[in-house]
Amino acid sequence: MSSFPEDFEVETWRLIQLWIAEGFIIMTHGSHKSLEEVGIYYLEELISRNLLQARKRRFNGEIKTCGIHDLLHEFCLIEAEMIKFMHVERTHLPLPEHKHDVHRFSFQTISYSYEDWYELLPLVTRSIYLFSRLDSPFSSLIKPLGKLSIHYRDPNYLHTYLRRFNLLRVLAIFNEGVRSPSFPLVITKFFHLRYLQIRFDGDIPESISELQNLQTLICSGNSSETLPQNIWMMKNLRCIRLREVSYISSPISESILNLEDFSGLCSASCTKEVFSSISNLKRLIIREPFLIQHYFPDLELLDMSSLRKLEELKYSNCRNYCFMDISIKSFVLPTSLKRLTLSMCNYFLWEDISSTFMMLPNLEELKLKRYQTSSDEWILSDNDKFKRLKLLLLSGSSLKRWEASSDNFPNLKRLVLQYCYDLQEIPTDFGEIATLESIELHDCSVTAEDSARKIVQEQEEMGNNPLKLYIHKS
Numbered sequence: 001m002s003s004f005p006e007d008f009e010v011e012t013w014r015l016i017q018l019w020i021a022e023g024f025i026i027m028t029h030g031s032h033k034s035l036e037e038v039g040i041y042y043l044e045e046l047i048s049r050n051l052l053q054a055r056k057r058r059f060n061g062e063i064k065t066c067g068i069h070d071l072l073h074e075f076c077l078i079e080a081e082m083i084k085f086m087h088v089e090r091t092h093l094p095l096p097e098h099k100h101d102v103h104r105f106s107f108q109t110i111s112y113s114y115e116d117w118y119e120l121l122p123l124v125t126r127s128i129y130l131f132s133r134l135d136s137p138f139s140s141l142i143k144p145l146g147k148l149s150i151h152y153r154d155p156n157y158l159h160t161y162l163r164r165f166n167l168l169r170v171l172a173i174f175n176e177g178v179r180s181p182s183f184p185l186v187i188t189k190f191f192h193l194r195y196l197q198i199r200f201d202g203d204i205p206e207s208i209s210e211l212q213n214l215q216t217l218i219c220s221g222n223s224s225e226t227l228p229q230n231i232w233m234m235k236n237l238r239c240i241r242l243r244e245v246s247y248i249s250s251p252i253s254e255s256i257l258n259l260e261d262f263s264g265l266c267s268a269s270c271t272k273e274v275f276s277s278i279s280n281l282k283r284l285i286i287r288e289p290f291l292i293q294h295y296f297p298d299l300e301l302l303d304m305s306s307l308r309k310l311e312e313l314k315y316s317n318c319r320n321y322c323f324m325d326i327s328i329k330s331f332v333l334p335t336s337l338k339r340l341t342l343s344m345c346n347y348f349l350w351e352d353i354s355s356t357f358m359m360l361p362n363l364e365e366l367k368l369k370r371y372q373t374s375s376d377e378w379i380l381s382d383n384d385k386f387k388r389l390k391l392l393l394l395s396g397s398s399l400k401r402w403e404a405s406s407d408n409f410p411n412l413k414r415l416v417l418q419y420c421y422d423l424q425e426i427p428t429d430f431g432e433i434a435t436l437e438s439i440e441l442h443d444c445s446v447t448a449e450d451s452a453r454k455i456v457q458e459q460e461e462m463g464n465n466p467l468k469l470y471i472h473k474s
Contacts, residue, residue, distance in 0.1 A: 001052070001068045002076040002088055003106040003129040009055050009065045012043065013261065013283075017216040017239055021170050021195035022127065035238075036260060036282075059390040059413055060338075060364060089120075089132070104170075107132040117161060126192075127170035133177045134161060158184040166190060172197040179221055187211075194236075209233045219243065225266075225289070232257065232277070240264070245287045251277040260309075267302070267315075275306045282309050288317040303332040310334050316343040328352040333360060341367040350378035350399075357386070364388055370396040376422065380404040390414065390435075399423050406432035418442040425451035431459045431467070438468040 003018075004010055016039035019025050025035050025042070033041075043063060046052040051072065056064040068076070080086040086104035089112070099119070103126040111133040121128075136157065158180045162171070168190045180200040187196065188207040196211070197218040204219065209230035220243040227248045231237070232255035242264030250273040251257075259278045263285040270286060284307070304310060313333070328345070329352055337360050350373060357363060366389060376398055386392075386409050395418035404427040412433050417423065417440070424447050430436060439452050449471055456469045 001073060002080040002086055003104070003127075005090075005108045005131055006070060006073050007067065009067050011065050012040070012063050013239070015066065016040065016043065018170065018172070018195060020238070021215055023169075034260070058365075086127075087120075092116075103127065105129070111135050114157075114161060121165070123164055124167055125165050126167055128165070128168065128172070129170070130173045130178060131175055133175055134158075156180075156184070159186045162186055166192075168193055170195045173199060176220070183208075204228055204231075206230045212236065215239065217241070245289045247289070248274060250274060270302050270304075272303060272306065275304060279306050280309055281307050283312040284310060285314040286316070301330055301332055304334055305332050307334050308336055310336055312339040313337060314341040314343070315345070317345060328356050331356065335359075335361055338362050339365040341365075341369065342371065343369040345371045349374050353378070354380060354384045358384060362388060365391040365393075367391075367393040368395065368397065369393070373398060376400040378402050378404070380408045382407065384408050385410065387411065392416070393418070395419055397423070402427055405429040406434075409433060411435050413437050414440070416440045416442075417444050417448065420444045420448060423448045426455065428455060428458075431455040431464075436467060438470065440470040440472070442472045443474050 016025075016036055019039050019042070020035050025039050027035060027038075031038075040063075043052065043066065047054050047063065047066065052066050052068055054063045054065075055067050058064055077088055080088065084102045086106060087100045087102045088106045088108060090108045092109060099122040101122075103124060105121060105125060105127070106129040108131045113135045117134075134157065158178070162168075162184065163186045166189060169192050171187070171190070171193065172195060174197070176199060178199065180198070182202040183200050183205055184198075185205060185207065187193070187198070188205065188210045190211065192213055193211050194213050195216045196214060197216075199221040200219070201221050204227060206228040207230075208214075208228060212234065213236055214234060215236050216239040217237065218239075218241045225244065225246060227246050229249055229252065231248065232251045235258065237257055237259055239261040240259060240263065241261065244264060245266050246264050247266040248269045250271065255277060257278050258280055260280055261283045262278065262281055263283070265284065265286050266289050267286050268289060284304075286302070302315075304313070315331075328342075328349075333340075333356075340357070340360075340363060345368075353368075357366060363386065366386070378399055378401070380403060382405070385407065388411055389409055390411055390413045392409065392412060392414075393416040395416075397420050399420060400422045401424060406429050409430075410433070412430075413435050414437060415426070415430065417426075419442065421444065423445055426439070426448060428451065430439075439455070441449055441452055452469055452471070456467050459465075459467050
């Protein structure tokens with residue numbers, strides 16, 4: 001935890017991927033648990049001992065983000081220096097006479113210069129966590145102009161900073177100001193690299209496949225719209241998180257990736273050939289591309305039935321205009337799905353919601369955001385049951401009339417309605433849902449707010465468990 005600044009809130013998935021990259025989690029012989037599952041167990045053990053703090057949790061108790069108390073963070077810093085585990089730069093102190101005899105470095109100052117970097121880091125550096133801004137590596141790039149000085153940024157400055165560290169296992173650049181105009185090719189020479197988090201513009205090169213030990217790839221910035229074909233050769237990749245929509249072509253021959261997490265996949269890549277080659281996925285984010293070059297009018301189905309381990313799916317149509325409106329019925333979803341988020345899907349029927357998603361026996365969270373429907377009524381029959389649903393979020397809906405009973409959502413814990421300007425009322429029978437803990441309304445109609453207050457008041461008068469009501473206005 002000393003590698004993160006004080007009060008830093010770290011996502012669980014990121015922390016566990018770093019543990020795996022650092023070699024703190026090792027697969028034991030005969031174990032049926034994945035490295036991520038072992039990491040979650042370790043995290044829960046640390047939290048149960050009050051060493052770490054769970055900052056955010058999901059409804060099923062899963063830890064979403066975590067942190068550490070300030071006093072324990074100071075202890076970590078002292079201990080890390082004492083046992084030569086890591087050196088943390090938080091203030092600009094005089095440089096040591098000799099390079100630090102450690103393999104891990106975290107830079108948390110406002111900025112850092114190339115000269116200090118060169119003097120401080122030994123060639124055997126294995127891990128770099130960068131929260132600082134990197135200053136221009138060459139003083140010759142500062143040219144005086146009268147009373148002014150113009151600072152020129154060397155476009156290859158990341159190459160200059162990194163070229164000496166061939167033994168790197170972890171390169172995590174958190175500072176968004178540290179950005180390269182292209183992928184620094186020097187990184188492809190780091191054969192031992194397991195975790196890469198970087199911000200750059202342009203394409204991911206084919207030579208990325210030289211990183212045969214890479215497990216986690218996190219790219220932000222205006223990065224590639226097409227992933228290189230050679231990515232299918234990277235057998236150790238477990239996590240790909242891309243900010244931009246990226247297309248991946250069909251695999252080479254019968255290549256299989258052990259990916260468990262893929263964020264930023266272009267919908268045009270959602271073919272049976274691709275899905276059958278990444279069948280270990282547990283988390284997937286699909287986005288519609290902006291460019292028409294990746295639009296396939298014959299793509300009628302998003303068949304994910306081969307993803308039998310998939311637990312979380314997010315689909316977003318991020319185009320301002322739609323060449324193809326994918327119906328809810330176009331999704332063939334695996335029964336393993338627990339969390340589903342659909343954003344900006346257009347012209348589906350509320351009946352499709354009932355008939356499609358009720359067939360998912362493990363679905364716990366359903367979020368529908370910024371969408372247009374062909375009808376403004378959602379009427380659920382007695383046979384319509386979302387048996388395990390705990391969270392229902394409707395945002396930007398044109399829904400007017402909603403008829404449902406407590407039997408339709410027997411395990412609902414949280415109901416969230418956002419920007420439902422036309423909704424007349426929340427079904428009054430929702431107060432009878434024994435598990436319901438809260439109702440949240442964000443900029444909804446006055447009548448919907450009144451119906452929520454009436455539900456809460458009736459439950460209070462009956463002496464039932466208190467139901468929390470949150471009403472927010474912009």
